[in-house]
Amino acid sequence: MSAPDVLLRGREITRRWGGLLAVDRVSIELERGSVHAVIGTNGAGKSTLINILSGEIAPSAGRVELLGHDVTAWPQPRRARAGLGRSYQRSTIYPSFSVFENCRLAAQARNQKPWLWWQSAQRCEASTTAARAAAHRAGLDELLERPAGLLSHGQKRQLEIAMCLAIAPEVLLLDEPLAGMGAEETDRMLALLAELKASHAILLVEHDMDAVFRIADRITVMVNGAVIASDTPQAVRLSPAVQAAYLGGH
């Protein structure tokens, strides 16, 4: 095996909200070919961490490196164009558009050309092809024409993944992609993630512990904004600190 290919790295990331320390000197590395899960109770700072890594919130201290560049000062759209895709805890899609148009518009971000005002967006070969491919990968082939707002909850999560894939990212930050999913949908999503991890670095924030232990290659445990453990799933499961703080001694 070659040396680990770190695509996204957070160094000593800190975020204060007034007197509250939401994220406390968290360092994290995402490698290609692995799923890195971040777990922790509500309010542990997981979503804030994702928001800092994706560029929606600026860190109070620390730095973010994407594909070897220091991107700490880059706004979110620039990070996205550089290869960072993310999904949200609450489905963040275009409900009034068709599934295909959701994917196509996402793919258009790679090929924006807004000055081609006389040319129909549907004629942009690059984005329609990427959209179809992304929808296919996420298992949405049958639903391309359906308005996204009419999808089931699980399908919306799939669509959100498809929209991430349409921009051909290297890094995926997924904020609770399994929330509210049934067993079958969870299986399908985990299979998709397992398939995607070969070519992507994936950060997974998730509450479903069974799923996390099934898929994660590495688990970071956060409590009150700080990392209390970061190791292989086996080691994390056996860590007394984690058991005391999070797993409640199970």
Added chain:
Amino acid sequence: MVTRGKLLFVVAAFVLLAAYPYVAGQFGVDLVTKIMIYAIFALSLELLVGTTGLVCFGHAALFGIGAYATVLLSPENDAAGLWWLLPACVMAAAAYALFMGALSLRTKGVYFIMVTLAFAQMAYYVIHDTKIGGGTDGIYLNVKPVLKVGGSTLIGLNDAGSFYAFTWVMLLLVFGLLALLLRSRFGRALAGIKANEQRMRATGFSTYPYKLAAFTISGAIAGLAGFLFAVKDGVVNPELLSWHFSGAVLIMIILGGLGHLRGALIGAFAFALLQEFFQSEAVFGAFAKHWLLGLGLTIIASVALLPRGLVGVPDQVRERLLGNQRDRRSTTERSDERT
């Protein structure tokens, strides 16, 4: 993605408008000219409100700047060349829109509404309280612009008929331009910003330049409408920039149905015709001087009964008749197909 029904409606509307002067009298031609100018103005705002989701409450300033530029740039006792005056007025409005947008687009939601209003009031008071625009009385346009080629007049705007035709062509151009724009990548990005700006940014669109471009284009079109208005009446006054007019044009597009170019067209006609109706002494006698009351009540009633605007009436009727398909349609009604 233009459906046949929408296309048919738009073609029919433009054909009827083209034929109208042959059957109408002077009053009618004058009124419909005014309405077509309103329609251009409403279309400009539709690009911001209906397409991009930016509720601008200061659009009259851009209209007024276009109108004042027409008069101020025209020579006192000579006809200005249409070829430079029209672009100059459009550019003047676009320039103020660029300035207004660059600052106001840093805010969102209700703050955006208030900041655009503030910029409009600023322009209003500059015109209203200084001598450059003749103060509260306004100023007159002594000679209307013409387009001359080699000594002969190609386009003169002096008589009502040719001005009607010129306005019709402008409306057609604006409508066509916007229809093209909306289906382009730029237009789809604007629709995405309206639907979910957070997702747009997460996929890699820097949304600010898009919104600023939309604001500037919208301002340019509003300036065109202002130019036409100034040439039509030959006089401008500060009320063209007032917030009442910004509100009126918002009502036009809401009345017609947000999210559709046809809505702006229909809304401009509906608003102006309702105004004429309630102002008519032949119908209401002495009560006609309280026309705002009737107009206001009608608008409240139509917004309450027609939440999707006049554009949505056929769908509403169909749903009423078919009944149970309502759930499906109400979620798809804001679908991305638009004309």
